[in-house]
Every structure is written in C-alpha cells, then in structure tokens.
Amino acid sequence: MSLLLNGATVIDGVSDKGLDGRSILMENGRILAIGRPDEIPVPADTETVDYSGKFIIPGLMNANVHLFVNVLFETLVRYEGGYEDLIVEASQVALRAGMTTVFDTWGPRRALMAVRDKIDRGEIAGSRIRCAGNIIGFDGPFSGDFDSRIPGIGSSHFVDRVNATWVENTGRHLMWLTPEAVGKEVRKYIEHGIDFVKYASNEHGGTSAGAFIQFSERTQRVIVEEAHRAGLTAQSHSSSVEGLRMSLEAGCDLVQHCNMTGPAEIPRETLELFTQKDCGAVVFPLTDNGMAVLRETISDHEWTMWKASDTNSRHLIESGATILLANDGGIFAPEVMQEPLIKGTWNGLPEEEALGRLATGHFVWLRAMEEKGMSPIDLLRAATRNIARAYRVDDDLGTLEVGKIADMVVLDEDPLQDAKNYRSIHAVIKDGALVDRDALPERPLLTAELRAPLEEEARYKKSLHHGERLPGCPSC
Amino acid sequence: MSLLLNGATVIDGVSDKGLDGRSILMENGRILAIGRPDEIPVPADTETVDYSGKFIIPGLMNANVHLFVNVLFETLVRYEGGYEDLIVEASQVALRAGMTTVFDTWGPRRALMAVRDKIDRGEIAGSRIRCAGNIIGFDGPFSGDFDSRIPGIGSSHFVDRVNATWVENTGRHLMWLTPEAVGKEVRKYIEHGIDFVKYASNEHGGTSAGAFIQFSERTQRVIVEEAHRAGLTAQSHSSSVEGLRMSLEAGCDLVQHCNMTGPAEIPRETLELFTQKDCGAVVFPLTDNGMAVLRETISDHEWTMWKASDTNSRHLIESGATILLANDGGIFAPEVMQEPLIKGTWNGLPEEEALGRLATGHFVWLRAMEEKGMSPIDLLRAATRNIARAYRVDDDLGTLEVGKIADMVVLDEDPLQDAKNYRSIHAVIKDGALVDRDALPERPLLTAELRAPLEEEARYKKSLHHGERLPGCPSC
C-alpha cells in the first residue's frame, strides 16, 4: 500500500528553502516521488492525507543519545533482566518527539542491539537505533568513570556483573596496552555487531573534570583505522582542547560535545581542522536563559567552563564547521529528577532549557543554536542531513529525496521562521508509515508517575532524620 | 481425620525423660491422647504411622528469628513489592528444619503479619509466626542503626520509603519524647496487630558497639506496661550490663541476647534478677570450635567481647535462669555469603558453627550449650517449653500434652543422648498433620543458586579493577 501526502510545504533539506504545495508519495518504506500534485502518478490502493498548511521536514535525527542513561544503582538492580524494556521505552519517546533515527553512543551493547534489531525488523515501534555499545576505554557504571562509591555498597557479584555488561573487553585496562594490542580488542568488539566506534580521547570526568588524556595519539589512530577497516565510522568523547585536536588528527568522522573543552577555548587552528578533515562537530549548547539559570547554582570555576563552551559553539558556527545536533538525550528515573541536588546540574534546568532530556532536549538545542546565530536551514541540516552524512548513512537518510527511506515529520508551523516551531509536531512518518504517537511509549517505566508515598513514609519525613546534629554543639 | 503415631519414645517436655513405646493421637490440629497403645481409643478414619525406634519431641521453637534479615540495599530494591515472598521462603526453611513456631523480633511489620495470617489460616505452609515488627527505638535499614552509607546513594524517595516501612511511628525520634509520649506511640503501634513488643534498651551498635542506652529506665517501664496492658509480652534488645539490668527492672518477660554485654561480664546481682523477676534469658552462644575459628579473624578488643559473652552464658546456666534458644536466624542473599569480608564475622563461620543461619543455627545452639554444661532435658526445654512460657503461649505450645496444638518433631536418634541428634529429623508434624518437608521451600529465592557469571564478567574480573594503585608510588 502506498501513502500520499498532499498540500504541505516541503523542506527537503536539499534545497535551501521550503517548496509550497508539494506532494510526497511513498511505498515500501521509501520515497517514490516528490513534486507538484500533477507531476505524481498515484497508484491504486494509495492512502492520501491532506497536509495543506503544514510543513514537512526530514525525520529528525540525534547524533548522541543514551537510551539507557540512568545507571543509578537502584535502577540497575530494579530492571536487571529488563534493560531492553527501558531501551524500547526510550526509543518510543524519541520517535514520538520526531526523532526517526537516533545514534546511541554509550550503553549496554547486547540490550541495545537486541532492541535495534527488533525495531529494524518492524516487530516493535521505535526510533531507528544505531549504537556503539561502550565507549572504548571507559570502565563500567560502578567505577571511577561513573560512580566509584558503589563497589563495597553493592555485592561484588552484582557490581562485577553490571560493569562487565557495559565494559566487556573495552575498559580502562586498554590504557595499559600498546596501540596494536588496543586495536585487536577494538576489532573483537566490532565483531559483536556494533554500528560505529566511539572511544575516549579524554577521561570521563570523575577524576580531573575531564582533563586527562585516555589514549595516546598513536592509539587513537589505530582505533579509527580499525573502525574504518570494518566499514564503520569512528568518533571520540573529547573534553579538552588537546583531546579534541588529537581526535581530529586521528581521523575521527565526528567528535562528541566538541565545544566542551574545560575552561579553555578551542584555538583557531583546531577549529579549522574540522573543515580540513571533514569532521562533524557535535555541539552541546545551552540557551541564554539556561546559562543564566545555571549561573546561579554553580561555582566560578564551573562557570568558566560553561562560558568557554558557549564561546566555542559560536566560534564553531563562524568557522563553517559541519555542526550536528545532539544532547546526550536520555530518561532519568523520576526519583532522580525529584532530588534536590539535581537543581545544581544541567539536568535540573527548567524543562524549556534542559538540553539533556530525550523528549524535548533537541528542541532546546535548536533554539539555543538559533540564538547563537545559526541560519534556519543550517539548523535543519544540523538535525538531519549533517548527521546522516557524518555517520555515512546519507544514502538512506537525512533528506527528503526519491529513493531514500521515507522518514519525515509534519509540523503545524514553519520551522524556518522560528526554531521553536519544531515543537509543533503534527505527525511523524517512519519507514513510509504514520506513527501512532499517542500510543507511545507503549509501556511507561521510567516515564511513569512516581507512586505516592506510604502513609508511614510521609510521617517519617516529618520526624527526625539520621545524620542531623545537635544545634549548639561547640565543635561540630 | 485423625492421625495416630505409634511406637516412638516420646519426650514430652513435661517429664524429665523419654517414655518408650508411646502412641500419640491427634485430631483437628490438637493432641487427643498420649499413652501406651492400649490406653488410646482409635477413631475410625485414622491414619496410623509407625515410628518404632524413633523419638518424638515437641515442635522446636525459636525465640528470635528475622525472617527478613537481609536488608542489603540490593535485596530491598530487587524484592520491593515482594517482601512477603521472602518471608514465606524463610518460614518454610524454618519449618523444614523442625521449627514449628518462630518468634520474629524485627522486620517489616505489614509483610510479616500478612504471611503470619496466611499460615495461620492454613493457606500456605510455613512455621507459625509471631512477630514484633520494628524494635521500638530503632531507625530503618538505611540509617545509623544499620547502614548509614545508603542515604545519598539510594534516591531519597526509595530510602525514605524503605525506612518508613520498617520504622513507622517507632524510630529513634522517640528518644526525644517523655516516657508518657513514648507510651502513646507504642500503644498506637500495638493496635496494628503485632504479637509482642520489643524495644531497644541499648542502641543497635552502629555507633559505640552497643554501649549507648536508648531509653531511660522510666521510659522502659512505660513501654513494658503498655505491652502488658494490651495483653502482650515485652522484651528488650540489650547489649550492656546496664542495659540488661534496666530491662530486668523494667519488667521484661524476656531479654534478647542477654549474654552479650560488651567486654564486661554480668554482675552476680543482675544474674539473680532473672529468677527473681521470672524473666526469660535468651542466649546466643558459640561452640568452642566456633570461638576458636573466630579468634583468628578478630581484634583483641572484639575477642574480649566474645569471651565475656561466653562466660555470661556459663554463669546464666549456673544461676538457674530460664534459658531460651534463639539465634537471630535468617537467610542472607547468596551474593552476601560469597563476599570475602563475611569471613571475619560470625555469619562467616563454617556451617557447623554458624549460629545465625536459619536452617541450621538452632542445632549449633544446642551443641554449644551442651558444651557449656546444660543438661539434656534443659536443652530440650530451652528450645520448647521455656520459649512457650516466656511468650505466654504455653497453653497451646511447648510440650506434648493432651489438648495442646499437635506440633512435634520425629527424630531418628535420641536427643537426650547427644545434642547433635537434633539434626536427625525424620518428620515434622504441625497442627496435627505431617509436613511435606521435601517440598520446602516451595519457591527458593534467597536460597536459590546464584546464577553463573556472564562470560564478560569472568573476563572482567581478570583485568584491572578500579581503585588499584601503582606499585612503587612513594607517597600513596
């Protein structure tokens, strides 16, 4: 059966502007034709939808999500054996929010690949997933890279099991090896069926705010070569100006959150490497208002870092680098979002400015980069074509062209007028079919309501807590 | 339908020795007759079992178990919503091991009472449960009384919920109140339907090894009075000589682990209070071999404490106090028992000497107290009649007498010959019916095998772990 969409303004991502009154015909998941209504032969058995006054854009993409990001000890215990359920939920949240393809750049490989394959086979609804598994060089959720308090709190049986699930053969121990030996481990990991390779150019930040270098330049080259030899793209996790430069020199296809370089700004010569090397620049921007809110809760040193990252984003725009939308998008357990401490983090920003939320953060990204001066069509491409190209999937995805996979979003308002109009999603089409957005996520887990406290619990909160101290103690 | 047991030596707990070749007839859960075969009229529709050569004793009791003792963070997350399942499992482990009645002296009240009632109604198999809920004065599993590291690791939502489930209105905050105000809270807690009251005379030991006093003597009196007014018995958690003395003066019906008084021995005048006040002395003894094994792993200070507790046990026997068998019996998750650190604790003793295990610890108790000089019949009574009397349930339980509930254990070997013969359980009869021991526990959870490690996990263990340090670092 075919699907014909009539009457909309089509912003195909190829042309620099929208084309009014276009029709799009699709069949078997691909675009058969785009054009004026009279140019398109309509097969029998075609469902027709009138989208007059609407705007059709390519399906949104996200160059960096974590469909399973909430590696809180509690969550990992509670959902052990059910990680796939959480990933399905997240991929459906993404799809509902207009993202027809997401690139998961860190997570539990087996569960991610299992869900990826079920979605690819059409067994379940969800955003198309391409995934990296672990970030080469990082240890697991219960380690110095994430939460080093857990070993000794959790049983070692569980701690080791969880860490092993994330790390497999790609953890910090690779840092001890020669470049060649690291390459061999990466090759082994690729053979499991991941879609692209991500490695740590800088440490994760539990240690020195991300300043340490994880792999030497030579090792980084070897990792990138292994990825390319296997036909995959390679990318790095980078968080310092040297970590960034090394990633670019090593031949990465894209670099994650490349605007984040601690308190230092990216030097001009490194900015230029993006175009020289044709490397995608994944940027994590905050809105002006988000910056202002954050300023209130963080130290001067931290602020220095956010300011530098903001300046970097602007310089990257000016430098002509190919910019990619991404936001570490994930879903946190509601218990976490309720904690008072979350306020002091970027995840605790008001929803309008919270970049990291899977369901809405990409809209924040678009508004933030509009504020920093990106043009409307560049914003669209950052969320579609640029990502497809950097990940080498632009034969199938990223623009609305005949022959490509029929992924698209129908908006009520013109996204080229105002970036906030991306929120006006009217419909999502994936693989040539309308998505039943109201049904998503089919089984809310982390996005479900937190259940009400027990009667005792409420009472308990009112009485004295552990750890509180006597007022007036002279030396405490 | 009636049940007739023929041919066994019956050690009824009333007489000081066994009576050979006796028959016991039971119906509707109660004992109809005990006597020589020819003395007993056998109704039609009677099932007869020949136990010639066997020994029948009253059903074993345990004055202090914790059917849900494994308050490890992981366990509490994993089984949230399923605490009853764990309690059912434990009560079946107890029943299989010959304990027809157990007194649970600390645990989640609602779940314990729910299982208690299902067993009482005959809906599920299990040891008869009588329970106290929380120990009046203790905070929850995630507090200074148990594990103070968890707040801040677990979400406050979960931490508060768990603590509230255990504590309700009976936590440390009562320490701030006047005796009368504490009494009011105890009354409220009793109304929930607990079977007896347990309060903290000493702190739980997370702080100063149990030396602090939790409630003043006046408050202790008020708590005991509230229990008695409601027709319940009262007992205390005590861990110092003053905590013990205060409990006795306050009128407790029994005192838990009264032999544990830190590094100090119980003074003579306090020993005498047990008989003067007719108070049950619950003793936690180690075997000589258990003591020797433990000595290897603990500090001199800790050893002082164990030695004093051993001396106390012997003095209690000599003083003629009514001694009760108990062992904090519980089931720990297999992950926990596998931890290297468990070795240095009494739970890490070899099974033959490990007092605290629910399935076997009572056998250890009997051997340990035999070593310290208790007579065979006193050992039996410590495990049966003395417990029934102290808990005021001796109208129904504790001895084999006509009219009492038909709970009994059939042994292959004579327990009055050697305490180790209690292990030779041939059959268990509860409420006048044979227990299908082989079927218990029906659904193993904490007693199930630990699943095998992931392939990755095994590999992970071989590579470098978090937290290990460079050899040769001069100042680390």
Place this chain on the structure above:
Amino acid sequence: MSLLLNGATVIDGVSDKGLDGRSILMENGRILAIGRPDEIPVPADTETVDYSGKFIIPGLMNANVHLFVNVLFETLVRYEGGYEDLIVEASQVALRAGMTTVFDTWGPRRALMAVRDKIDRGEIAGSRIRCAGNIIGFDGPFSGDFDSRIPGIGSSHFVDRVNATWVENTGRHLMWLTPEAVGKEVRKYIEHGIDFVKYASNEHGGTSAGAFIQFSERTQRVIVEEAHRAGLTAQSHSSSVEGLRMSLEAGCDLVQHCNMTGPAEIPRETLELFTQKDCGAVVFPLTDNGMAVLRETISDHEWTMWKASDTNSRHLIESGATILLANDGGIFAPEVMQEPLIKGTWNGLPEEEALGRLATGHFVWLRAMEEKGMSPIDLLRAATRNIARAYRVDDDLGTLEVGKIADMVVLDEDPLQDAKNYRSIHAVIKDGALVDRDALPERPLLTAELRAPLEEEARYKKSLHHGERLPGCPSC
C-alpha cells in the same frame, strides 16, 4: 597596698538595685569595706580612683567555657606541646572581657590545671579558672564524639596520644561498666585535682543529634555521689528531656545547656524539678535576630530544635529556676572562622549575635535573655551570684560584699537600664587590683591575624581545583 574606688553606683548583686555614690575599699585581694565615702576608713598607702558616673558590678562569671575548644586536627598538631599557651591566651581574652572567673567544662586536664595554678599563684594574668577536665563518658577529639574522620588520616601514634590526653580513664568505655565500677574511675579522676565533675547524661551528638542516653540513672547517681563525697559539685551534659530529667533526679548541682532538648519542649514537671532540687539551669539562648539569621541556613528539622530551645528558655524564666549564664565560650582558629561552611552554624552568626565567642558571647547572652523577659537584676545575678552559688564558691565570689574576693567590673553605662550596657567596660578589677586590659592577651596565637596568602596561593585559588567536574556529564 589598698585600693579605694570612689563615686560609682555600686550594684552589689545583694541588693536589687544600684546604690549611688558608694566607695569600695579593698586590700590583699579582698573587699575591706563598701559604703558611703564617709563610712569608710582609708588606710595610708591607698590608691584612690574616682569612678563617679560609673557603675560597679561583681566580676562577671561564665558557667561554661572551653578555653581550648578548637580541637581541629591542624591546631592540635601545630600547638602540640604548647596547649598551655592557648589556654593562657583564652583566659586573658576572658579577663579582658570582664570575666574574672570562668568554669571550663571540657578540655585537656593537665594543661588547664597548670594554667589555673599559675594564675592562682599570680604568676600570670588571666581569668580565674576552675575546670573539670574531660566530660565523664566522652571519647577524645578524634572519635565518634567529635571528629571520627581523623583516625586513618592522622598517624595512630598521634591520634591515640591526643585522645588519651583528653580522655585518660573517663571515656566511652565506662558505658560498659556497672555503676560501682564507673564510680571507682570517677574517684580516680577526681584525685588528679579537678575542681568539679561533669558527666554525659546524653551523648555528644555526633550520632543521633544528642538523643542517646550515655549513663543509666543509677550510674548518674553514683557519679554525683562521688563528686559530693569529694566535696565537689557535679553537673551534666544534657540534650534531651529524659537526659535532663535524669540529671535532675541524680542530684546534679547544675545542668549544662538544659534548654537544649532536641525537638521536644521540657515538660512542666521537669521544669519544676529545678527549684525542688535547687539545681542551676545553664541556658544557651540566641537573640531574636540571631534566630532569624540562623533560620535562613538550616533545615526545618534543625529549626524545630532551635525553636524548642527558645521556648524552653522562656519557660525556665517563668518557672523561677535559677538561671546561669554560659555559652561554651571559646576561641576558634581564624582559619576556621574563615571557612564558608561556618556560615551555617551558630558560630557563624554575625558577631553581634554569635553566642559562642569567648570575648563577646556573654554580652549576647545578656541581650538574648533580656529579650526573653528576664529582669535586669536577674540578668546580673545569672552572670554572677547564681553561678557562684551553683558552683559552691559563693563564700568568695559572686557578689560585692565585705570579705569576699575583690573581683569587679566598672561600666560606663548602667547595666540595669539596658543589657547592652554590659559591653561598656571601663575597667576590670581582679583580686583587688586593676587589670591592664590593653595588654591582654599578651601573646596572641589563635587571636592573631591570619597571615597573608603566598603569591602562589592566590594564583592557585584562581586555577582549577581538584574535585571539580565536567559540565555536561550526563550521569554525574
């Protein structure tokens, strides 16, 4: 040589009001005569001072200071071997601030007694010291009672040495003993030459905010009896309503910070015990403004405690209890007072409201209690006569009467008009001689200026610090 003071209004603490135009003659440290100028025979060789328009009051006393309170690890290392120097400094700060006698209720016994004796012998200037040494039952500065983080940070050699210096034979281990055995240790400690006995009725608060009871009522009685048998007064550290009641029942001569009873108010019957038992009520009050400032930085639970303590203070006034001025007065190292964290504590209040500072806190006390309704003459007596009586030194101290020790303060303004006038100190006379206040403290250590930072240090503060984290880390 004699000293004659003429012309002042004398508020002798006996009469309820000031007597104008009185002269005071003193010799050999004692008051020879008080009266109208013409009533007093003036010996030859008499120095005469005209204090017309001034107000003379008895020397101020403080019922609870800690001349060595700053048990910060750093301070204890830096001044090891020189603890006496710190105590001399503090006693001179106290004297300069009008306190001619202070009762040190916790500190290093040997050093305190050494300084006490030097001052008594007139070898050095300083406030008259009477001291208790350790609080019976408390462990040392590097323990769960004060700072439990230090063992493992400090060498065990040093940690043990410091703890031993404070604790000697009177630490937490006494909690294990019978009342009689505790009594024996107290007797031994008294023999070292302390001036009064202070024991812990409640724990120090590192644990459960001060709610635990440290010693049973019987043990408390024995401790008090030992003090009285030796001719010393006894007092307790109390921080809960039961801890307070037990102290009163045990026969204490005074109870420290008795208004601090956690979140609960003192019940009426306990309030009445103060007069029934003739026990001194040491109160730690905050000013209304101090309370308001503190409210901003503390949690609701902590606020509950401060509010209850405020209500208690008012109730104690109404109940007619004998109230004593005290404030845990001590000197903190300037490094400590500079820490941002100090803001959230009562020591971090603005100087006008900071009760705990040795040099000024007693003035805060007087203003605070005036606000709560104490009459002018009762305020004066709380700071003089009441303290002398409670400590049984009123034969010599506390009022201006012939034969008593000539300790007095000359004020520029009338203290009975307004409590803030106590700050208008014109002169201090101790042992019949004018104190050279400008020379005190003779050797500033903790009261010296903090030296300026190194050039490198300033620079260091501007660069990135350890422990700061990468902005934008998804899971940190």
Place this chain on the structure above:
Amino acid sequence: MSLLLNGATVIDGVSDKGLDGRSILMENGRILAIGRPDEIPVPADTETVDYSGKFIIPGLMNANVHLFVNVLFETLVRYEGGYEDLIVEASQVALRAGMTTVFDTWGPRRALMAVRDKIDRGEIAGSRIRCAGNIIGFDGPFSGDFDSRIPGIGSSHFVDRVNATWVENTGRHLMWLTPEAVGKEVRKYIEHGIDFVKYASNEHGGTSAGAFIQFSERTQRVIVEEAHRAGLTAQSHSSSVEGLRMSLEAGCDLVQHCNMTGPAEIPRETLELFTQKDCGAVVFPLTDNGMAVLRETISDHEWTMWKASDTNSRHLIESGATILLANDGGIFAPEVMQEPLIKGTWNGLPEEEALGRLATGHFVWLRAMEEKGMSPIDLLRAATRNIARAYRVDDDLGTLEVGKIADMVVLDEDPLQDAKNYRSIHAVIKDGALVDRDALPERPLLTAELRAPLEEEARYKKSLHHGERLPGCPSC
C-alpha cells in the same frame, strides 16, 4: 690545602676495572692528579691519608630522590615554616650514605633551592642537590594526585597554602591548555632557577593506577624543547608503555621508573628507543627476596604489575640501555613507619629489601640489579657516570678524572666483587674534603626517635576504641 689519598685501589669509572695502589691528589675541590705515588708531585701543605687495602670509587649519585617526601598532613602542619630543616636533614643522611650528589625530582621548590644554595656555598654540610621542584602537571599534596581526603579535613587556608607551595603555576590545570600555552608556563617556572625539568607523562596514580596520559605527545615535545632551550635536561614521570614511548619520542634525557608500566611489559621497539634516542633509563628494582615478601601482602592484580616491572628491568639490561640508579629515596616520619598498614607497601619491606629508604635504598638497588644480571662495572656506572651523563653534569661529576670535582667514596671491600660491598663505607670525600659522617645528620627530626607514649595513651590503647562493633549484630 691539598689532600692526598694513598694506597687504595681506585675504580675511577672510566676504566673497566680497579687500579691498585693508586694515589689521588686534590685541591680546591677538584682532582689535581691520579696515578702511581711516584707519578704525583705533592705540594707542601698537603694532608695525606693512607687507604691501603681500601677501594675508592666516584661519589655515589642518585637520579631520583625526594628530600621532602613525607607529605603527611601532620608533618606538613608540624614543620610549616621549617621545611628547609627537613631537607637539610635528608641531604645529610644522603651524604653520610655515600651519595655526594642527589637529584631531587619532586618537592617544595623554594625550600629545596634554598638548601641547595647553602650547600653549594659551603655554609652547611650535605649532599649536592639538583632539583626540579614540582612535576609539571601534578597538583599538590592535598589533591587527587596525592591525598584527596585532606580538603575538608584541613582548613582551606592551609590546604591551599600547601598545595600552592608545591604547585605554583604548574599543576593539573595545565592539562587544559594548548601545547604552546603549557610551554609558556614551563618557561616561567624554569626562570625561578630549577636545575632540570620533570613533567608527568602519566598521571600520578591516585586515579587509575597511573594509566592515564597527562599530556599529549605534542605538549610533551614542547615541554622538552623549553627545557633544552634553557640549557636544562628534561625527564618524565612515566607509568605505562604508551606514557614511556611518548616520553622517548618527545626527546627526554631520562625517564623515571621506566620499568614500571603497569601490568604490561615494555614492547621491544620501545626498549630500542632508549639507545636510539640516547635516553637514560631510571629503573626501580626489587630484590628477589623483596619480591617474595611483597607477594604475601598484595593482590593478584598488583602482583602482575610488580612482575612486569621485574621483567622490564631484565629486558632493559639485555637491550643495552643506559641504566640509572634511583629509588625515590626519602625519609618518612617514624609515626608513619610504625603504622600497621605500611606492611603492605614497598616501604614496609624489611630494611634489607626496602628500596625507597634514603639511607639504604641505593644499596638495595645495587644488589637487586646484580641479581638481575648487571655486570659489576655497569652497576658502578649506573650509580655514577650514567647519572652524570644523563643529567649533563659529566664535565664535573661521575668519574674520577683529573679536573673533575673531587667527590669519592672509600670502601673497605671491593664493590666489583660483590654489590653488597657498597655498604662498607669507610669514608666519604666531597668537594675534595673528608666528610665528618658521624656528625650527620646534625639535627635529627624525622630520623629522631619517636617519643614514648603518655601514660594515658598506653592505657587508652587498652580500652575500647571508637568504631568497633557489637559481636553478633545480625546485619552488620
């Protein structure tokens, strides 16, 4: 005045063997002549010493000591303002042990340079010091690089001051900068007057056992270039095979503890770089017996590291690399050496095997490397000529040649016979004069006896300590 030594076997370090019956004449600190007695013209006013039967070798050198290594919080407080005293003490301990020149590769720059200059000017006795100050890239003693527990325990005033004293402008914050910007900071640091530059190729090990890379290859090159431009040598702190390779590629003159590369062995191609690049290989070896003792106390993972380091040492010998003696030699406070925990570290080895002790560790080094197969003359050169060459001071030091500085050690036994004979020091000559070894160190501080415990302290140790727990607690 001249000094003439007669009769000894001279092992000058140039020839491969000892020359019997040689005389050495020295004046004004330099060697005037070496030869047979009859070849040497003896000036008037010459002191002559007969060393017949003795062996004279060049003054020993140590390529890596830390004259102030004991950066324990306590020590840093106790000796604030007196760091030079500790450095003088250490330099005298070194001199007494035959080391006429030591290279201090990490310490407080100002104090080290001050002592260096006093010794150079002959104002005080001591080993000749050449020093680097901080290791470029490391944060201070109270940071993640050393002891991250102290911030929050120490006052921030003191913590910042200490850290600044060590770090100045060269800490971890340099990791954020571009290579050029790092170079500028290094230049500034060199201008303070340090003798050589040491930087971190790998992190210090507080984090990931030393696996992280601190500076990119490009930054390392820039640092080395800055050193060379200023006429100084450059060296790195390296602890992984990649960290080592990068150091060699960057042009280091020597690499510290290059045999320590975590669990991995140095690959052949990296071994070869030592000779290709003429880079000195500083090795930290353990004796066979030391390895065996250590094995008992460490984990399997740690053992893997020590084994690899041992294999590396052997491979370095085989590869013909120029090997340098060094041992991180320092003096620890006696309190530290007394701690039970020290046993599990290499500093806790029995003195005969403890590599890191300043007074004796170089003797351990020589025995250890002899065991691993170094020839007698190579051992001598590792301790003398090789160090002088690598540090570019071989015009003056390292061998006994006419014109060089007259530093030498007189041994009772032949060091070419057995490495243990280096311990048989008969005399030390520095700058042409006999050292009064018995007088050193002139003022023992860290090498003084620990004073005896207080009476109270001994008693305190016997009573119960904080933190001990109740035996028999079910869930602790």
